Amino acid sequence: MSAERRPISVAIIDDHPIATESLAARFAGAGFSVLAPAPSLEAFDRGATADVVVCDLHLPGISGAAAVADLHARGLPVLATSGVATPDEVLDAIAAQARGFVDKTAPAQQFVAAVTAVAAGGYHVSARLAGFLLEDAQRRPLSRGEIGADERNLLRGLAQGDHLDELCAEWGLAAPDAHGLLARIFDAARRRRRLHRPSPREAEVMVLVGCRGLSHKEAARAMNVKTSVVADYLRTARAKYLASHPDAPPTIPPSAAAAIWARELGFD
Amino acid sequence: MRQMVSISWRCPRDARRTPHTTGSDAGGGRATARSLPLRPMTGLDGSANPPWAVVHRTEQRMSRMVGYARAACATFVVIPLFGWDRLRHPWLAVLIVVAAAGEASWFAWQAWHGPDRLSRRLVLTDVTFCVALMLVGSRAAQPHERNKLMTELVPFSLVASAGVGFGLGLGLLAVAAVVTLMTAWSLAVLPDVSLKLGSDLLGFALWYVVAMLIARELRTLSAATAAAQDAARTAGRLAVEQEREAESLRQREITHREIHDYLLPIVDHVAGGGLPSSALVREARRGAQRARRIIMDPRGLDPRVLNxxxxxxxxxxxxxxxxxxxxxxxxxxxxxxxxxxxxxxxxxxxxxxxxxxxxxxxxxxxxxxxxxxxxxxxxxxxxxxxxxxxxxxxxxxxxxxxxxxxxxxxxxxxxxxxxxxxxxxxxxxxxxxxxxxxxxxxxxxxxxxxxPAPPTPPGGGTPSSPSDDGAPSPGPGRAGPR
Incomplete structure (x- = not known):
């Protein structure tokens, strides 16, 4: 309603001019007010106020999650986008409080719908994000507060390519209820990420021991901690790795798990 | 490798300590072993190469072996007390027992807690004590019974000879120490000289030689073990490195092929001012999809899938x-x-x-x-x-x-x-x-x-025909949230 009086303002942060141009044109065509696009986080006006910031997850010199976290800290709602982000990168962005994700190749109307939803304080779950969230819930289930059948079914519907409003209409679901389900889905996704991702210190140990082949002693010295602490970090990382990789051999040594996982996560 | 280790492991503690024997070394791995620090207190430990710890622990174990022998052989000096009536100075024999027990305890404690091989100080102190023990202790018996009643001083003192073999190895100082022990016993038993003295002196010499040989074998073994561990470690690192290089090469080849076959022709076409056509758009979409898969999905790099x-x-x-x-x-x-x-x-x-x-x-x-x-x-x-x-x-x-x-x-x-x-x-x-x-x-x-097909609802349409506009009935994988 208010959107009709004041157009939704959108900022775009993307280092690729072609992508920025086409996105800006899509938004302008939908009647949004588009702020001057920024090619990087630094170039983005710190005082800018936008209803939604559409942020590419592959910006120069910063991870997608870090960029999202930075924008969120400024009180800006973020809609993440990327043409090449891996599931982990997208879920990291969600953990950093992104309110949705849209494929860069998605049709214009999906971007418009996503921006509208986020500007209204809601979430946007594309079919791809729904798939990532479903798989994440399946691979790394939370022992407490995991999403229930209702949330799963909503994600299934979205992953099947249906739009949220179509599902609401089909199931007679009121918009606030759908929002509640999505809020629970996002909350669980963030907690799952915190639990099942290596912490920064664990990641450091994984790189030192797993990728660079340092001994525990050497890693301990590099990190300025005791050798036993390094072993503890490795054991925790291994437990997290096994929790999120059910197919991995349960007898895998911590250093091997660290090496494989670090490579998988692109740490090395 | 060894050279590097011996430099990086040298520690302040070594500098403070009385230097070890400087004579010729008995064992092949000895030079390395001596420069290893023994306690994680040098601050250099972090850069240490773990395999060489085996050298250092072997030295420690050999020290403890001598310590056990020293403690065990202290019991021999009790035996003369059973000939109490025949002793000239029985209380001197008691004093000998007390002194030997005290020295043996001290020696064993030092050997157990010592950080490395037996120190020269410890070995020479032990030799000196044994010399004194033999010279003084033998006085407890009558002159003509010294190599009978007080002969138990020999097994106690033989351990000093073994200590010289383990701790000092082959060298002038070591030989001098053993000769001193032999001379001391020869003087101690005077005038009770018999054939037995010959076997006693041979004992001193043999304990020294055998101890030195055992130490050399163990040192060679530990150095070889350390070298093997080191080599395995290096080989392991090399294998990982090679695997990584091979993987990177494989990925580069795949990327190269994808760019060459699917992206470059399109980019060249556009760059050359080629007109956009539906075929070009189709090709561009295909190229974009393949490029995306390479970036996003590790499986996309599997040649089996790509081919x-x-x-x-x-x-x-x-x-x-x-x-x-x-x-x-x-x-x-x-x-x-x-x-x-x-x-x-x-x-x-x-x-x-x-x-x-x-x-x-x-x-x-x-x-x-x-x-x-x-x-x-x-x-x-x-x-x-x-x-x-x-x-x-x-x-x-x-x-x-x-x-x-x-x-x-x-x-x-x-x-x-x-x-x-x-x-x-x-x-x-x-x-x-x-x-x-x-x-x-x-x-x-x-x-x-x-x-399987869900049960057909009464009056439902033919499953394979285009259905009505209405949504399909919720199936097993798709049910409304309510």
């Missing part, structure tokens, strides 16, 4: 009849091959494939064929579609496949039942499945494949 070019899904899983290896010709692999095939054709596919368990082979094949047909229809009929979602979920007992596009769609009223829904959908029905096509003009097509 499959669609033939993979047909070749997989056919003919064997038995339970296939999951992961190779399993349902999930077959579906992944379908995804790859269509992605390579430039279809903007958003896949979700979650399969746990294997449905029967004919069902699996029917489902895959039907999925391929649904996707093929999109490529043929849906026009320019921006996004197609493929949802596959299920396992051994039930499977749900939903293919959804937002293309031009069609009006169900204009299509005769079964029209265009040929072969593969019928085959799925024959295997107990259901194929449901929902379409609306301008709003794309949704193909829902289910196995």
């Amino acid at each position: 499959g070019d669609g033939s993979g899904s047909d070749g997989n899983g056919n003919g064997d009849g038995g339970t296939p290896e999951p992961g190779e010709t399993g349902f999930e692999a077959m579906m992944s091959a379908v995804v790859d095939t269509f992605a390579d054709e430039g279809l903007a596919l958003v896949p979700f494939v979650a399969i746990q368990g294997e449905p029967p082979v004919p069902v699996r094949e029917a489902l895959v064929a039907a999925t391929r047909e649904a996707l093929r229809n999109i490529v043929r009929h849906a026009g320019e579609v921006d996004e197609v979602s493929l949802f596959v979920e299920g396992g051994a007992d039930a499977v749900l496949v939903v293919v959804r596009d937002r293309g031009v769609g069609f009006d169900p009223a204009t299509v005769r039942p079964g029209g265009g829904m040929s072969g593969s959908y019928q085959a799925l029905r024959r295997h107990g499945g259901q194929a449901l096509v929902t379409a609306r003009p301008g709003d794309g097509v949704k193909v829902t494949l289910r196995w």
